[in-house]
Amino acid sequence: MSALDAEAVPRLPRGVRLREDPNRGWILLGPERVLKLDAIAAAILSEVDGDRSFSAIVDRLAKRYAAPAPRIAADAGAMLRGLAEKRLLEIEPPESGEGPP
Protein backbone atom coordinates (compact mmCIF):
# COMPACT_ATOMS: atom_id res chain seq x y z
CA MET A 1 0.00 0.00 0.00
CA SER A 2 1.30 3.42 -0.89
CA ALA A 3 1.54 6.62 1.09
CA LEU A 4 -1.18 9.24 0.77
CA ASP A 5 -0.84 12.30 -1.42
CA ALA A 6 1.43 14.82 0.26
CA GLU A 7 -1.31 17.48 0.35
CA ALA A 8 -4.12 15.16 1.45
CA VAL A 9 -5.58 16.15 4.82
CA PRO A 10 -6.84 13.32 7.02
CA ARG A 11 -9.36 14.02 9.74
CA LEU A 12 -11.48 12.12 12.18
CA PRO A 13 -15.11 12.54 11.12
CA ARG A 14 -17.95 13.27 13.48
CA GLY A 15 -18.69 10.16 15.52
CA VAL A 16 -15.08 8.98 15.67
CA ARG A 17 -13.10 9.85 18.76
CA LEU A 18 -9.56 9.23 19.90
CA ARG A 19 -9.20 8.91 23.64
CA GLU A 20 -6.89 7.62 26.29
CA ASP A 21 -8.46 5.19 28.70
CA PRO A 22 -6.87 4.70 32.11
CA ASN A 23 -6.94 0.90 31.80
CA ARG A 24 -6.83 0.28 28.08
CA GLY A 25 -4.43 2.90 26.74
CA TRP A 26 -5.21 4.74 23.49
CA ILE A 27 -8.43 3.72 21.80
CA LEU A 28 -10.42 4.85 18.80
CA LEU A 29 -14.19 4.91 19.28
CA GLY A 30 -16.54 4.84 16.30
CA PRO A 31 -19.99 3.55 15.41
CA GLU A 32 -20.20 0.14 17.12
CA ARG A 33 -16.40 0.01 17.10
CA VAL A 34 -13.73 0.09 19.78
CA LEU A 35 -10.23 -0.18 18.35
CA LYS A 36 -7.32 -0.58 20.71
CA LEU A 37 -4.38 1.31 19.26
CA ASP A 38 -0.76 0.32 19.52
CA ALA A 39 1.84 3.02 20.26
CA ILE A 40 2.58 3.64 16.58
CA ALA A 41 -1.06 4.02 15.55
CA ALA A 42 -1.70 6.31 18.52
CA ALA A 43 1.30 8.47 17.61
CA ILE A 44 0.11 8.82 14.01
CA LEU A 45 -3.48 9.65 14.97
CA SER A 46 -2.36 12.18 17.59
CA GLU A 47 -0.92 14.22 14.69
CA VAL A 48 -4.21 14.14 12.77
CA ASP A 49 -5.97 17.41 13.55
CA GLY A 50 -7.98 18.04 10.40
CA ASP A 51 -5.64 20.84 9.29
CA ARG A 52 -2.27 19.19 8.84
CA SER A 53 -1.46 17.66 5.49
CA PHE A 54 -0.11 14.17 5.20
CA SER A 55 3.39 15.47 4.44
CA ALA A 56 3.31 17.73 7.50
CA ILE A 57 2.24 14.78 9.64
CA VAL A 58 5.08 12.66 8.26
CA ASP A 59 7.62 15.43 8.87
CA ARG A 60 6.53 15.87 12.46
CA LEU A 61 6.65 12.13 13.13
CA ALA A 62 10.06 11.83 11.45
CA LYS A 63 11.42 14.55 13.76
CA ARG A 64 9.71 13.24 16.84
CA TYR A 65 10.94 9.67 16.37
CA ALA A 66 14.18 10.42 14.47
CA ALA A 67 13.13 8.00 11.76
CA PRO A 68 13.42 8.15 7.97
CA ALA A 69 10.47 10.00 6.43
CA PRO A 70 9.85 7.52 3.57
CA ARG A 71 9.39 4.70 6.00
CA ILE A 72 7.04 6.73 8.18
CA ALA A 73 5.09 7.78 5.10
CA ALA A 74 4.60 4.14 4.10
CA ASP A 75 3.49 3.03 7.58
CA ALA A 76 1.29 6.03 8.29
CA GLY A 77 -0.22 5.95 4.80
CA ALA A 78 -1.17 2.29 5.11
CA MET A 79 -2.68 2.81 8.53
CA LEU A 80 -4.69 5.89 7.60
CA ARG A 81 -5.91 4.28 4.40
CA GLY A 82 -7.02 1.24 6.39
CA LEU A 83 -9.06 3.45 8.72
CA ALA A 84 -10.58 5.29 5.75
CA GLU A 85 -11.71 1.97 4.28
CA LYS A 86 -13.50 1.31 7.55
CA ARG A 87 -14.97 4.82 7.37
CA LEU A 88 -13.27 5.79 10.59
CA LEU A 89 -11.24 8.49 8.85
CA GLU A 90 -11.91 10.99 6.10
CA ILE A 91 -9.20 12.07 3.71
CA GLU A 92 -9.75 15.39 2.03
CA PRO A 93 -8.20 15.41 -1.39
CA PRO A 94 -5.83 18.28 -2.18
CA GLU A 95 -7.53 21.49 -3.26
CA SER A 96 -9.17 20.71 -6.54
CA GLY A 97 -8.61 22.99 -9.48
CA GLU A 98 -6.20 23.72 -12.21
CA GLY A 99 -3.31 21.57 -10.96
CA PRO A 100 -2.29 18.45 -12.85
CA PRO A 101 -3.58 15.14 -11.45
Add this chain to the structure above:
Amino acid sequence: MNAPTPEFRGAPSRPEPPSPTAMLAELTHRCPLSCPYCSNPLELARKNQELSTAEWADVFAQAARLGVLQIHLSGGEPAARADLVEIVDAAVKAGLYTNLITSGVGLTDKRLKALAEIGLDHVQLSIQGPTAAIADAVGGYRGGFEKKMEVARWITDEGLPLTVNAVMHRRNFDRLDDVFTLALRLGARRLEVATVQFHGWAAKNRAALMPTREQVERATAQVAEARKRLKGQLVIDYVPADYYARFPKPCMGGWGRVGLVVTPAGKVMPCHAADSIAGLSFPSVKQQGLAEIWRDAPAFTAYRGTDWMPDPCRSCERREIDWGGCRCQAMAVTGNAAATDPACAKSPHHGALRALAEDATAADPDAAFVPRPNA
Protein backbone atom coordinates in the same frame (compact mmCIF):
# COMPACT_ATOMS: atom_id res chain seq x y z
CA MET B 1 -2.00 -3.45 33.46
CA ASN B 2 -3.47 -1.19 36.09
CA ALA B 3 -5.39 -3.68 38.18
CA PRO B 4 -7.79 -2.10 40.64
CA THR B 5 -6.69 -2.25 44.25
CA PRO B 6 -7.86 -5.57 45.64
CA GLU B 7 -10.27 -5.24 48.53
CA PHE B 8 -10.92 -7.75 51.24
CA ARG B 9 -13.81 -10.00 50.43
CA GLY B 10 -15.09 -12.85 52.53
CA ALA B 11 -15.96 -15.03 49.58
CA PRO B 12 -13.37 -17.25 47.91
CA SER B 13 -11.36 -15.18 45.50
CA ARG B 14 -12.27 -15.07 41.85
CA PRO B 15 -10.22 -13.34 39.20
CA GLU B 16 -11.48 -9.84 38.44
CA PRO B 17 -13.51 -9.91 35.24
CA PRO B 18 -12.42 -7.46 32.55
CA SER B 19 -14.36 -4.20 32.41
CA PRO B 20 -17.31 -4.20 30.04
CA THR B 21 -16.91 -1.98 26.99
CA ALA B 22 -20.57 -1.63 26.04
CA MET B 23 -23.87 -1.13 27.79
CA LEU B 24 -27.31 -1.42 26.24
CA ALA B 25 -29.80 0.83 28.01
CA GLU B 26 -33.37 -0.12 27.18
CA LEU B 27 -34.98 3.18 28.12
CA THR B 28 -38.55 1.98 27.59
CA HIS B 29 -40.49 -0.90 26.12
CA ARG B 30 -43.04 1.48 24.63
CA CYS B 31 -42.91 1.50 20.84
CA PRO B 32 -45.29 2.55 18.07
CA LEU B 33 -44.09 -0.32 15.89
CA SER B 34 -44.96 -3.97 16.45
CA CYS B 35 -42.20 -5.88 14.66
CA PRO B 36 -42.80 -9.63 14.95
CA TYR B 37 -39.12 -10.26 15.88
CA CYS B 38 -38.86 -7.61 18.58
CA SER B 39 -35.99 -8.36 20.96
CA ASN B 40 -37.95 -7.13 23.97
CA PRO B 41 -39.21 -9.79 26.39
CA LEU B 42 -42.70 -11.23 26.05
CA GLU B 43 -43.59 -9.46 29.28
CA LEU B 44 -43.12 -5.76 28.57
CA ALA B 45 -42.40 -3.18 31.25
CA ARG B 46 -45.04 -0.50 31.77
CA LYS B 47 -44.32 3.21 31.71
CA ASN B 48 -44.78 3.57 35.48
CA GLN B 49 -42.02 0.98 36.05
CA GLU B 50 -39.42 2.87 34.01
CA LEU B 51 -36.32 4.36 35.61
CA SER B 52 -36.42 8.15 35.98
CA THR B 53 -34.10 10.59 34.24
CA ALA B 54 -32.02 10.92 37.41
CA GLU B 55 -31.80 7.16 37.86
CA TRP B 56 -30.51 6.74 34.31
CA ALA B 57 -27.99 9.54 34.82
CA ASP B 58 -26.69 7.72 37.88
CA VAL B 59 -26.48 4.41 35.98
CA PHE B 60 -24.48 6.10 33.19
CA ALA B 61 -22.03 7.61 35.68
CA GLN B 62 -21.58 4.20 37.32
CA ALA B 63 -21.12 2.58 33.90
CA ALA B 64 -18.38 5.04 32.95
CA ARG B 65 -16.58 4.39 36.27
CA LEU B 66 -16.83 0.66 35.60
CA GLY B 67 -15.01 1.17 32.31
CA VAL B 68 -17.90 1.15 29.84
CA LEU B 69 -16.92 3.10 26.71
CA GLN B 70 -20.04 3.00 24.58
CA ILE B 71 -23.67 3.32 25.58
CA HIS B 72 -26.43 2.16 23.27
CA LEU B 73 -29.71 3.88 24.02
CA SER B 74 -32.50 1.66 22.84
CA GLY B 75 -35.98 0.45 23.69
CA GLY B 76 -38.71 -0.08 22.66
CA GLU B 77 -38.50 3.25 20.96
CA PRO B 78 -36.25 5.59 22.97
CA ALA B 79 -37.97 8.61 21.42
CA ALA B 80 -41.08 7.57 23.34
CA ARG B 81 -39.30 8.99 26.41
CA ALA B 82 -40.22 12.65 26.77
CA ASP B 83 -36.86 13.17 28.53
CA LEU B 84 -34.71 11.65 25.75
CA VAL B 85 -32.64 14.83 25.31
CA GLU B 86 -31.89 14.97 29.05
CA ILE B 87 -30.98 11.26 29.03
CA VAL B 88 -28.57 11.68 26.12
CA ASP B 89 -27.11 14.74 27.82
CA ALA B 90 -26.43 12.67 30.96
CA ALA B 91 -24.73 9.92 28.92
CA VAL B 92 -22.54 12.45 27.10
CA LYS B 93 -21.64 14.19 30.38
CA ALA B 94 -20.65 10.81 31.84
CA GLY B 95 -18.03 10.67 29.06
CA LEU B 96 -19.67 7.78 27.18
CA TYR B 97 -19.71 7.38 23.40
CA THR B 98 -23.45 7.71 22.91
CA ASN B 99 -25.39 5.79 20.30
CA LEU B 100 -29.13 6.19 19.73
CA ILE B 101 -30.91 3.10 18.38
CA THR B 102 -34.24 4.22 16.98
CA SER B 103 -37.05 3.42 14.57
CA GLY B 104 -37.19 7.16 13.88
CA VAL B 105 -40.86 7.32 14.78
CA GLY B 106 -41.33 9.97 17.46
CA LEU B 107 -38.28 12.02 16.51
CA THR B 108 -38.65 15.54 15.16
CA ASP B 109 -36.16 17.70 13.32
CA LYS B 110 -35.96 19.96 16.37
CA ARG B 111 -35.35 17.12 18.78
CA LEU B 112 -32.67 15.63 16.57
CA LYS B 113 -30.91 19.00 16.33
CA ALA B 114 -30.94 19.23 20.13
CA LEU B 115 -29.45 15.73 20.41
CA ALA B 116 -26.72 16.56 17.88
CA GLU B 117 -25.92 19.79 19.71
CA ILE B 118 -25.46 18.20 23.11
CA GLY B 119 -23.03 15.66 21.66
CA LEU B 120 -24.82 12.51 20.51
CA ASP B 121 -22.16 10.50 18.66
CA HIS B 122 -24.09 8.16 16.36
CA VAL B 123 -27.57 7.12 15.28
CA GLN B 124 -28.67 3.66 14.27
CA LEU B 125 -31.93 3.75 12.34
CA SER B 126 -33.91 0.56 11.80
CA ILE B 127 -35.64 -0.28 8.57
CA GLN B 128 -38.03 -3.20 8.27
CA GLY B 129 -37.48 -3.51 4.52
CA PRO B 130 -36.36 -1.47 1.50
CA THR B 131 -39.84 -0.29 0.43
CA ALA B 132 -42.83 1.18 2.25
CA ALA B 133 -45.01 -1.79 1.31
CA ILE B 134 -42.71 -4.37 2.92
CA ALA B 135 -41.46 -2.24 5.80
CA ASP B 136 -44.84 -1.00 6.97
CA ALA B 137 -46.35 -4.47 6.76
CA VAL B 138 -43.56 -5.91 8.94
CA GLY B 139 -43.45 -3.00 11.38
CA GLY B 140 -47.23 -2.77 11.57
CA TYR B 141 -47.12 1.03 11.31
CA ARG B 142 -48.43 2.80 8.24
CA GLY B 143 -46.27 5.74 7.18
CA GLY B 144 -43.33 4.44 9.20
CA PHE B 145 -41.09 3.96 6.19
CA GLU B 146 -41.63 7.49 4.86
CA LYS B 147 -40.93 8.87 8.32
CA LYS B 148 -37.64 6.97 8.47
CA MET B 149 -36.55 8.42 5.14
CA GLU B 150 -37.14 11.89 6.56
CA VAL B 151 -35.31 11.11 9.80
CA ALA B 152 -32.31 9.74 7.88
CA ARG B 153 -32.07 13.09 6.10
CA TRP B 154 -32.13 14.99 9.38
CA ILE B 155 -29.39 12.76 10.76
CA THR B 156 -27.03 13.23 7.83
CA ASP B 157 -27.86 16.95 7.58
CA GLU B 158 -26.55 17.27 11.13
CA GLY B 159 -23.36 15.49 10.08
CA LEU B 160 -24.09 12.62 12.47
CA PRO B 161 -22.89 9.21 11.37
CA LEU B 162 -25.80 7.01 10.31
CA THR B 163 -26.03 3.25 10.57
CA VAL B 164 -28.96 1.55 8.89
CA ASN B 165 -30.04 -1.61 10.69
CA ALA B 166 -32.02 -4.11 8.67
CA VAL B 167 -33.36 -7.25 10.32
CA MET B 168 -33.67 -9.80 7.53
CA HIS B 169 -35.94 -12.85 7.36
CA ARG B 170 -38.01 -14.94 5.01
CA ARG B 171 -40.28 -12.05 3.96
CA ASN B 172 -37.58 -9.54 2.98
CA PHE B 173 -34.35 -11.48 2.34
CA ASP B 174 -34.96 -11.54 -1.42
CA ARG B 175 -34.76 -7.73 -1.42
CA LEU B 176 -31.28 -7.53 0.10
CA ASP B 177 -29.79 -5.77 -2.95
CA ASP B 178 -32.41 -3.05 -2.52
CA VAL B 179 -31.34 -2.69 1.11
CA PHE B 180 -27.74 -1.97 0.03
CA THR B 181 -29.02 0.59 -2.48
CA LEU B 182 -31.25 2.25 0.10
CA ALA B 183 -28.46 2.48 2.70
CA LEU B 184 -26.24 4.19 0.11
CA ARG B 185 -28.98 6.56 -0.94
CA LEU B 186 -29.59 7.54 2.69
CA GLY B 187 -25.90 8.35 3.13
CA ALA B 188 -25.26 5.68 5.75
CA ARG B 189 -21.67 5.04 6.73
CA ARG B 190 -22.55 1.63 8.00
CA LEU B 191 -25.18 -1.05 7.39
CA GLU B 192 -26.09 -3.90 9.69
CA VAL B 193 -27.61 -6.89 7.94
CA ALA B 194 -28.94 -8.87 10.87
CA THR B 195 -30.59 -12.20 10.20
CA VAL B 196 -33.43 -12.61 12.65
CA GLN B 197 -32.55 -14.39 15.89
CA PHE B 198 -35.23 -16.62 17.33
CA HIS B 199 -35.82 -15.49 20.89
CA GLY B 200 -38.95 -14.10 22.49
CA TRP B 201 -41.29 -12.60 19.90
CA ALA B 202 -39.33 -14.00 16.96
CA ALA B 203 -39.66 -17.50 18.39
CA LYS B 204 -43.45 -17.01 18.39
CA ASN B 205 -43.15 -16.09 14.70
CA ARG B 206 -40.62 -18.72 13.71
CA ALA B 207 -42.75 -20.19 10.91
CA ALA B 208 -43.42 -16.78 9.33
CA LEU B 209 -39.83 -15.51 9.63
CA MET B 210 -37.48 -18.44 9.16
CA PRO B 211 -35.42 -17.87 6.01
CA THR B 212 -34.76 -20.80 3.75
CA ARG B 213 -31.29 -22.21 3.37
CA GLU B 214 -31.21 -20.93 -0.23
CA GLN B 215 -32.07 -17.40 0.93
CA VAL B 216 -29.33 -17.49 3.56
CA GLU B 217 -26.69 -18.78 1.15
CA ARG B 218 -27.59 -16.17 -1.44
CA ALA B 219 -27.52 -13.41 1.18
CA THR B 220 -24.08 -14.46 2.40
CA ALA B 221 -22.74 -14.26 -1.15
CA GLN B 222 -24.45 -10.90 -1.75
CA VAL B 223 -22.93 -9.44 1.41
CA ALA B 224 -19.45 -10.61 0.38
CA GLU B 225 -19.88 -9.04 -3.05
CA ALA B 226 -21.29 -5.76 -1.68
CA ARG B 227 -18.47 -5.44 0.87
CA LYS B 228 -15.93 -5.60 -1.93
CA ARG B 229 -17.85 -3.28 -4.24
CA LEU B 230 -18.59 -0.67 -1.54
CA LYS B 231 -15.25 -0.69 0.28
CA GLY B 232 -14.54 2.73 1.76
CA GLN B 233 -18.11 3.80 1.09
CA LEU B 234 -20.34 1.59 3.21
CA VAL B 235 -19.22 -0.67 6.05
CA ILE B 236 -21.40 -3.78 6.18
CA ASP B 237 -21.73 -5.84 9.35
CA TYR B 238 -23.49 -9.14 8.87
CA VAL B 239 -25.13 -11.39 11.44
CA PRO B 240 -25.59 -14.67 9.56
CA ALA B 241 -28.22 -17.28 10.29
CA ASP B 242 -26.70 -19.54 12.92
CA TYR B 243 -29.27 -22.32 12.44
CA TYR B 244 -27.61 -23.22 9.12
CA ALA B 245 -24.08 -22.68 10.45
CA ARG B 246 -21.38 -25.07 11.67
CA PHE B 247 -20.20 -22.92 14.54
CA PRO B 248 -22.30 -20.88 16.94
CA LYS B 249 -22.06 -17.10 17.13
CA PRO B 250 -19.94 -15.78 20.02
CA CYS B 251 -23.07 -14.43 21.66
CA MET B 252 -22.45 -11.07 23.40
CA GLY B 253 -18.72 -11.71 22.90
CA GLY B 254 -18.98 -14.15 25.81
CA TRP B 255 -21.31 -14.08 28.78
CA GLY B 256 -20.52 -11.26 31.23
CA ARG B 257 -17.35 -10.50 29.31
CA VAL B 258 -17.80 -7.34 27.22
CA GLY B 259 -21.33 -6.07 27.63
CA LEU B 260 -24.34 -5.69 29.86
CA VAL B 261 -27.96 -4.64 29.53
CA VAL B 262 -30.13 -2.51 31.78
CA THR B 263 -33.88 -2.95 31.27
CA PRO B 264 -36.45 -0.13 31.46
CA ALA B 265 -37.20 -1.01 35.07
CA GLY B 266 -33.52 -1.21 36.04
CA LYS B 267 -32.81 -4.94 35.94
CA VAL B 268 -29.21 -5.70 34.95
CA MET B 269 -28.68 -8.64 32.60
CA PRO B 270 -25.77 -10.13 30.63
CA CYS B 271 -27.87 -10.07 27.44
CA HIS B 272 -31.26 -8.70 26.48
CA ALA B 273 -32.87 -12.14 26.28
CA ALA B 274 -31.30 -13.53 29.47
CA ASP B 275 -34.55 -13.54 31.42
CA SER B 276 -35.69 -16.41 29.20
CA ILE B 277 -33.30 -18.54 31.25
CA ALA B 278 -35.13 -20.11 34.15
CA GLY B 279 -33.34 -20.04 37.47
CA LEU B 280 -31.37 -16.83 36.98
CA SER B 281 -32.38 -13.77 38.93
CA PHE B 282 -31.27 -10.33 37.92
CA PRO B 283 -30.36 -7.60 40.40
CA SER B 284 -31.71 -4.09 39.97
CA VAL B 285 -29.74 -0.86 39.85
CA LYS B 286 -32.24 0.33 42.44
CA GLN B 287 -30.81 -2.12 44.98
CA GLN B 288 -27.17 -2.63 44.02
CA GLY B 289 -24.27 -0.87 42.36
CA LEU B 290 -23.48 -1.69 38.75
CA ALA B 291 -19.84 -2.63 39.45
CA GLU B 292 -20.80 -5.10 42.16
CA ILE B 293 -23.49 -6.64 39.93
CA TRP B 294 -21.03 -6.99 37.04
CA ARG B 295 -18.37 -8.61 39.20
CA ASP B 296 -20.36 -10.78 41.58
CA ALA B 297 -24.02 -11.29 40.66
CA PRO B 298 -24.67 -15.02 40.14
CA ALA B 299 -26.50 -14.20 36.91
CA PHE B 300 -23.20 -12.81 35.58
CA THR B 301 -20.80 -15.38 37.00
CA ALA B 302 -22.97 -18.37 35.96
CA TYR B 303 -21.61 -18.62 32.40
CA ARG B 304 -18.63 -16.29 32.52
CA GLY B 305 -15.33 -17.58 31.15
CA THR B 306 -14.92 -21.28 30.38
CA ASP B 307 -15.17 -23.07 33.76
CA TRP B 308 -18.92 -23.69 33.43
CA MET B 309 -18.58 -25.41 30.08
CA PRO B 310 -19.56 -29.01 29.51
CA ASP B 311 -18.07 -31.03 26.68
CA PRO B 312 -17.88 -30.62 23.70
CA CYS B 313 -17.12 -26.95 24.57
CA ARG B 314 -14.74 -27.66 27.43
CA SER B 315 -12.17 -29.45 25.28
CA CYS B 316 -12.88 -27.45 22.10
CA GLU B 317 -10.12 -25.34 20.56
CA ARG B 318 -12.76 -22.70 19.77
CA ARG B 319 -13.93 -22.28 23.36
CA GLU B 320 -12.45 -18.79 23.63
CA ILE B 321 -13.68 -17.85 20.14
CA ASP B 322 -17.32 -18.92 20.41
CA TRP B 323 -17.58 -18.85 24.22
CA GLY B 324 -20.07 -21.72 23.97
CA GLY B 325 -22.43 -19.70 21.76
CA CYS B 326 -25.80 -18.50 22.96
CA ARG B 327 -27.12 -19.52 26.40
CA CYS B 328 -30.66 -18.48 25.54
CA GLN B 329 -30.69 -20.65 22.42
CA ALA B 330 -29.28 -23.57 24.42
CA MET B 331 -32.11 -23.08 26.92
CA ALA B 332 -34.81 -22.74 24.27
CA VAL B 333 -33.81 -25.78 22.24
CA THR B 334 -32.27 -28.20 24.78
CA GLY B 335 -33.96 -27.06 28.00
CA ASN B 336 -30.52 -26.59 29.58
CA ALA B 337 -28.87 -23.18 29.49
CA ALA B 338 -25.45 -24.72 30.23
CA ALA B 339 -25.54 -26.96 27.16
CA THR B 340 -23.46 -26.27 24.07
CA ASP B 341 -25.36 -23.96 21.73
CA PRO B 342 -27.23 -26.31 19.36
CA ALA B 343 -26.10 -24.10 16.46
CA CYS B 344 -22.72 -25.84 16.86
CA ALA B 345 -22.29 -28.91 14.66
CA LYS B 346 -20.64 -30.64 17.66
CA SER B 347 -23.78 -30.30 19.79
CA PRO B 348 -25.81 -33.48 20.19
CA HIS B 349 -28.88 -31.24 19.69
CA HIS B 350 -27.70 -29.77 16.40
CA GLY B 351 -30.15 -31.98 14.47
CA ALA B 352 -33.04 -30.66 16.56
CA LEU B 353 -32.16 -27.06 15.65
CA ARG B 354 -31.90 -27.95 11.96
CA ALA B 355 -35.27 -29.69 12.19
CA LEU B 356 -36.82 -26.58 13.74
CA ALA B 357 -35.54 -24.52 10.80
CA GLU B 358 -36.69 -27.04 8.22
CA ASP B 359 -40.13 -27.46 9.75
CA ALA B 360 -40.56 -23.70 9.87
CA THR B 361 -39.62 -23.18 6.22
CA ALA B 362 -42.08 -25.91 5.23
CA ALA B 363 -44.90 -23.85 6.75
CA ASP B 364 -47.11 -21.37 4.88
CA PRO B 365 -44.86 -18.48 3.77
CA ASP B 366 -47.75 -16.02 4.12
CA ALA B 367 -48.79 -16.96 7.65
CA ALA B 368 -49.93 -13.98 9.72
CA PHE B 369 -47.52 -12.50 12.27
CA VAL B 370 -48.10 -12.50 15.98
CA PRO B 371 -47.39 -8.78 16.45
CA ARG B 372 -45.65 -7.50 19.53
CA PRO B 373 -48.09 -5.22 21.36
CA ASN B 374 -47.26 -1.52 21.50
CA ALA B 375 -47.10 -1.61 25.33
